[in-house]
Amino acid sequence: MNQQWRLDDGQQTLVLAARSGRLPECVYWGAPLPVTEDLVALHAAYALDVTGGMLDENPDLSLCPQSARSFPGQPGLVLRCTDEIRMLYGLCFVDAQQNGPDLRLSYRDAAAGIDLTFSFTTDPQTHVITCQTTLNTDRPVQVDWLAAPVLPAPQLSDEMIDVSGRWCGEFQLIRTPWSAGLRMREARTGRSGHEHFPGLIVPNRGTTNCQGEAYAFHYGWSGGHRMLAEELPDGRRQVQFGHATNTQAAGTQFQTAPLYITYSNTGLNGCAVAFQRHVRDRIVTDAHPVRPVHYNCWEAVYFDHKLPELQDIATRAAALGAERFVLDDGWFGLRDDDTSSLGDWTVDARKYPHGLTPLIDHIHSLGMSFGLWFEPEMVNESSALYRAHPDWVLGPMDQIRGRQQLVLNMASADVRDYLYDRIAAILSAYDIGYIKWDHNRLLPAPDAAQTHGTYALLDRLRADFPQVEIETCASGGGRIDFGILKHTQRVWLSDSNDALERLRIQHDAALFLPASVTGSHVGPRHCHTSGRTIDISMRAWVAAQRHMGFEMDPRELTDHEAKVLTDVTAWWKANRDWMMRADILRLDSADPAVIAEQQLAQCGSRFVVFAGKAATSAQIQPRPMRLTGLDPAATYCINVINRDHTPGLSRGNPALKSGPLTLSGAYLMHHGVTLPWHFPETMWVLEGTRK
Template sequence: MLHLRAAGVSLVLDARGGVPCVIHWGADLGELDDLALAALADAVVPAVPPSSVDVPLRFSLWPGLAEGWSGRPALAGHRQGVPAPALRLVALGDSWVRAKSADDSLELTTELELTPEGVLRIRHRLTNLGDTDFELSGLNMLLPIPEQASELLDFTGLWAHEREPQRGSLRHGVWSRESRHGRPGHDDAFLMMAGEPGFGFRRGRVWATHLAWSGDKQIWAERSALGYGALGAGELLEPGEIRLGPGDSYETPWLIAVFSDSGIDGLSDRLHPWIRSRSPLRLPRPVVLNTWEAVYFDHDFSVLGRLVDAAASVGVERFVLDDGWFTGRRDDKRALGDWYVDSSVWPDGLHPLISRVVSAGMEFGLWVEPEMISPDSDLARAHPSWMLDSSLTWRWQRVLDLNNPDAFAFVRDRLAALLSEYPIAYLKWDHNRDVLTPGATHRQTHALYRLLSELRASFPNVEIESCASGGARIDLGILDLVDRFWTSDTNDPLDRQKIQRWTSVLIPPEYLGGHLGAGAAHVTGRSSALGFRLATALFGSAGIEWNLNAASPSELAVIAEWIAEYKRLRPLLHTGVVVRADAADPANEVHGVVSQDRSSAVFALVALGTPRSALPPPVRFPGLDPNRVYTVRPIGTPPKMVQDAAPAWLSVGSVTLPGRVLSELGLPSPLLAPEQAILLSVDAS
């Protein structure tokens, strides 16, 4: 028997038979000795129904036909056309289980870890012990879910509209989400949740899985008419993509599995502390100004110099030069791969600009897109074989074959040369297209991981942001190798509110870049009030994507005040507990961050549209200590209101009440105009 327990979660395996059976994954079952575990395992053996296998059907750690499981299997593959034989248990450790095939030609080892935060991690390693090749079709991780987990929530999306939630019932059959983008994609399922009907941010039991992998994948939920439900995931493999020679091994990505008995926020309450515990992320996160939506490809030193001065004057800490700095790059149709500073634009290299940035007290960052190559580039003309063989261009670019040792070395060495010549503190690492070459994703993803690892080893003080035409590559596989995600290419605050709300279920906010854009959003063209833009960008790794040379003195003053407030709040925003209230009216949302000791918090009441009634539901403040007394007061730029008189508590400027009252009863809502937000500080007396 194997019983893992941590932070209110249990995993129980019965490994007394031929294969280990998963008895339970979910709420903690308490302290169970060997006798109690054996009694539990014996007691939960199910009945044998008519017209079925003649032994009780149990959910194996490696479910497949050999155990009577007719759903999606854990292992699929063949040796010269003969399917993989059944597995049998051969060894059990404190955190691993090992099996061999009946003919001893395959060995499968499964690692299991339940972290102190209650996050379960599982991965398999398959080794070919035979003397001929074994072609692997799939190696997946599956976990059972109970019958109460009958409602699903996962995500879809488009460019600039990532993490769009979608919900539905889990009926008999398979709800499967497959990514064939060579990256997770804008429509990434992201985090698949199965919960009790009507589960929300603060209510209901929820089971969830995420595959920590940056390439093609499949993640699914299944309810079998045989009586079991399951969540499963694994790398999505093309035929022939993984062929194991004698002695070769294949290791799956980690499956990250989380249980919560307090809704979706309960998932974050486990994931965020676990991610933070294993990350060397530098705090505080610097305020960034990125030049893309300020100057695009128009790189002019005098213009950029004034932008440097404006950025420094409002308190920016990191200045990032985006696309357009390298040889021949005057638009997005050419020159990817020619990673040399363009002497026609920068005759003295980037030294004058960087000197101005550093002299102004800021770090310097640079945009790159190392995994791509333009057909119209010196590199492509010199090495056409370095392009992956898809004939389709995307944004007028192709994919560089990082599995080619020469191409890999060229990119690594060019980036190393830039990082050696210039004091670059940060790389914005972009990836602006899908990988559409069959069979290339597995090796391309592993080559990317190796490239990032080598650069980080050589330049440990350089931070890297994962940007994939916005948010198309946000996952826990690449998070081990990067320091920030570009959450989406849209800076429109109305879109960003929902994108950030859902992305932060999995990813802590300090990793999620959120920038203040211009009044008219670059992507949507929608105009937004400065206060709404500022309140939206506050909750994350904040920055600016706006030509401050065009801002008015009054706007610059407001931005400077906002940055000062952000710096004051950073310790809270980037270490606290993210909370979200369940919305009684979808037009109004409440979210916030509460300090770990629950002594302070900052909340945002956001009006996404027009409420359904003249008096919207009260503002409730989740996550506070019910037995402490708090003072609530507005901070930041005042929003536009549509009210003849403000609620009484807001009219006097603050209110002091117990946390239980603020969480359960709440406060009367101010009547915000659509697309407005009010920030509220909450501090214990």
Template sequence: MIEILDKNSAKNTKTFLLNTKNTTYAFTVLESGHLAHLFYGAKCDFGLDGVKATEGINKYLAGNTISYSSEYSNIGLEDLALEVSTIGKGDIREPQICLTNIDGSTSNDFIYHDYELINGYSSNGYRHLTCMPEAFSGDEQLIIKLKDSQRNIYLELVYTVFEDTDCITRRVRIINKEETFIDINRALSLCLDLPSKNLSMMTFTGAWTREMNVNELKVTQNKIVNSSFTGTSSNRNNPLVILKRKETSDFYGEAYGFNIIYSGNHYSCAQANGYGKARFVMGINPENFDFRIEHDEIFETPEVVMTFAKNGLNNLSQNFHEFIRNHIVRRTWAKKVRPVLLNSWEACYFKFNETKLLNMAKKAKDLGVELFVMDDGWFGNRDNDTCSLGDWDVNLKKLPNGLKGLADKINELGLEFGIWVEPEMVNVDSNLYREHPDWAIQIPGINHSEGRNQRILNLTMEEVRDYLVARIFDMLSSANIKYVKWDMNRIFTDYYGINLTRQKEMAHRYVLGLYDIMRRIVEEFPDVLFEGCASGGNRFDLGILSFMPQIWASDNTDAWCRAKIQTGYSYGYSTSVIAAHISASPNHQTLRNTLQESRFNVAAFGMLGLEVNLSDLNDDQIQLLKEQIAIYKKYRDVIFDGDYYRLSNGEETEFGNCVYEWICVSKDKTRALAFTMQDKAVANQPNAWLRVTGLDDNKKYHFFNMSNKYEIKHFGDLINTVSPIHIKPDSAMHRVIGKLKKMDGEVEDMVVAGSLLNNCGIRLHQNYAGTGYDGDVRFYQDFASRLFFIEEVVDNEND
């Protein structure tokens, strides 16, 4: 856990070792009082000998560098691995803390003052965040207290250790003991200096419907920045960041992972110096940020989560997954598998009434769906997206019996009932805006930039927060509502609140206001399943997950796009928090036609839902969907809580196509669900192999797939190679034959050793390659996929 070594008690030069199950994090106090980082990596026996071996203070400074002071003339901050960094005193790298002091200067010099060690999360001395979510159930907490050498300004560096998940959180408290105010220009939560050799930075970027694309850049003396300025954590740049060695892959090598428990503008930067060290910082975006604290006030930064893995990126991802499951997601749904749902949005958009919704719900119940969700369009005059946001009064033309009447009828069918809301927004064409235009974020007298015909309510105002909480309380109390989809469909543009005198505090105060609202609501309704959404993945972050146990990953439900998106999320987020739906084909975002098999297979690696008009499906599609939902229910606990591995992450094969392969293995290694998908079929490539990981080498497993049948229409004109008469493709006769005759898909069914599946892999049935097709050949065309089920076989004779 946390060890403290005294190097020389007379000079108060201590070393702090933060140990998790598999990692060690070490830093020391130099004689100058600065905190020098020593090591972060695989667990090791450090001791005082380790301190001497890693401290690394040069006897002479390099040319053109700055000596910290005459007393410590050989110390140059530019070439020290520091635990905290500021402007001034010679450290010219990316700073962590930037203050404007009362004399207008921006130089600060924080020196070690004291420490406090707290055992156990429930201790009275535990430093809890007051206005933001934090990870819970930490094992130990270390507070390092520093003081500016010339001013009455204090820093507390707060470290919390989560031993079993190999995670450590870090944050900062700035305490003003000056006689007057200070202005905080930058307050990042983390500063970490590491050896820069062969170090790369992975980020996850995108846009609406194109979230979580993986990028990798080598860390050099040029800055690499990952940040958002949308007012949200953003789909443009998710806050998840990974630093990895050049040779690191999913299965091999060292990697460091970072994420922030925050839902607003974030900032990360990696940069090497000229002496073989790399600095990484993370926290609130300093762009357009300036926060004033008066005498005796404290400013707290959000928590940053960091983890280290020596056995590749899958190892790193699993650390994050367990951390989210055990220390972020809370309340009723933290350990409870989620219901299969049907959402009305893509089925009918704004065009619905109670009768139409009930017909959808009846069909859904017959399929095995457990929760029916009514999306946008149920309130005010909401027949399109130009009006009524903010009013939240039921549209009695669509729902003559109100929310309660609909919910009761849904419940009578045996389904739970859920609803869509977008509380943070207001339309100009709404009663709320007409009554309270000053509640919107907008600059008086200046034309406002619109997004989706709506504006953002000013959550820094207490009366706005109270109004929203009261309306949502009323709504959730009015009917048996068990699920809420909380949406946010525009980003910030003009940061301004008429109630604020310091407008550069707006973005952060908004996030604090949002957390206040969410906390009050989820604590009042702990049994309601809340799902976060912000145009899909525009606010997919650990802050939202602290209140809402799952997030809609993307408005893009195309199976191939989702395979890529969900792979991106998997680097830092568990499958248990990713909401994924089966939608129509052609897809509404890409117009791509994809087999129902693939649409289900991808969505099965998340919290499953449907986003399709069931009335448009034929009998075969309905039956297949019913079977798929039953299969999902059988394995959803594995998806919810199992160990996830990326086997192939979309890279191009030697044949020019791209392949995704995943597996989730139950904790006891008795069951697993494996997935494979390609983007395009390759001519004359019959061979298909699958090698998995994570199973028990010493167990035997039944390996099988879900048998499918395929319509003859997929084979086009090939039907005429066996037909005694010519059949025109897509003709009436072709369609009749297609209904009567289905082509059998291949059946994989074998019992093999776990060691074979893990270390060798197995040959699957051959792919169709143009020379023949029957039930022993895989129908594996563009965007085809397969699920494979793996179950332990118990030898009864040996029991």
């Protein structure tokens, strides 16, 4: 019995096929196939030859490769009885259900008492396929490894792109050549992590941001995870994602997180746009439709909270254009530094003798909403909570501390109930529209139950306080993934407010994240994390590329700086409705010193280009910058909107320096636009509209 199934979303086709009732293989994934494609012939064409030194048949690279079928690479399922006896299994077809965009395939090993189900859902609007593996067993087993549906990687690829990083240096793209053997990334810090973002892009040879084929994966899970990219001895390649190994307790029911996949024939941007739209339109829910300009007071006051100063800061922030004020760490317990009070979620009467009401009333009088910082999953030893419940700590008591704190056991219902009660009391007592939810240390060990517990608490709070938006922060970008975004509405991309670092971080993060959920703030003149001093114009325009905010002391601003920031903020407000739904397209810059992107309205009628010069160029003259995604037959009026910042060393007269130009989409995409000369650490901003 041979079987075939296909999934289509208009941008890609996925074909699964199986022989003799065995587990299915992905026999095609790529550009859309004709509706008349003969899947039986396609399945036959997929078969490989056999030669000397091989088995008499090629073991299936199935959706869950099986050791029992002599598969020569990493298997998709490793489990054992609770008495440590490793189980072998042979799964056979049970059922297939296909209903429109959904496909569900079920398999069973009756002797071992194992049921395995693969589910796929296509989305014709976002062009993302969501796939998941579910395991059920008749008796408790220990699962060491369970992969989401395993897919092949393309043969015409020379490299893979995965994502590393660190605190204040998130989303670093790592290009690794394919070679015989295994590329394995495993996050064992208990969160998706700065170091191992759960994403992978596999470009075909010659692919750039704007052209060529690419395949992309994202594992939507906020705990420890594992990625395998393996080239088998016979040359085939597989990609696996799942929870980190040995992080789930014995049981009878197991399920991977969703694996989100997409294919593009328009370069890396095609994958990026699919993920951006899917996050914005399918994963993030209940976000305020108008993204307010955000002010966070952390880098202005740190733990030194004084009501008159905070009111003054709020007044100045509102004058600059802020619409939301977030009170950060230091408002609760006896919190004067990071050594105490985590877990004691009551307002500090020393700093706020009348509670938060005077501050909130002042903020509301300025037309701003109010947000508040929490770090619910953590506890300090110097806290009433720890003294009452040291047994609520996750891990051994002799573990290494992190930022003077320990982790609460979020798998415990008692812990979650306590946290819910304390947070709900604050949300009920005050008019709060926003929570910054922080997570500032690694777990002592990866534990899937910890992540499930955090999700449960977030869901309970959101159900009872639906008006409250939640930002996910973990020392900046330490917990950013599609899993946490199902429960939150914004990410704090990095603790770095250095505009040059942010320029690169958010540019690379756009491969997965839309502008509407990506917080980007104007930091202090003298950056607190890098020590670099950056001009206000660069700081403001970098923040204007995403969900804009401020995070500095507005009392430090000169009149000139205040005017620049006010003007850029006003521009962002005038454009945010379309920009927060625009596609972020990374441009192929001819100058390595220039990091450039084009935000294109979904209707294609307008765009904005941000061309940031992060370093000194090797050549004197700016190289033409090719745009992308335009109608080649249409004409566009383009204009540099910040030409008043042209430096004196720009002595020539390129056309854009003096006024707008009208050019064809074909010219703009194949030759590009020539911008005036400018200094390093500055940015040109170019608006375009279709005539």
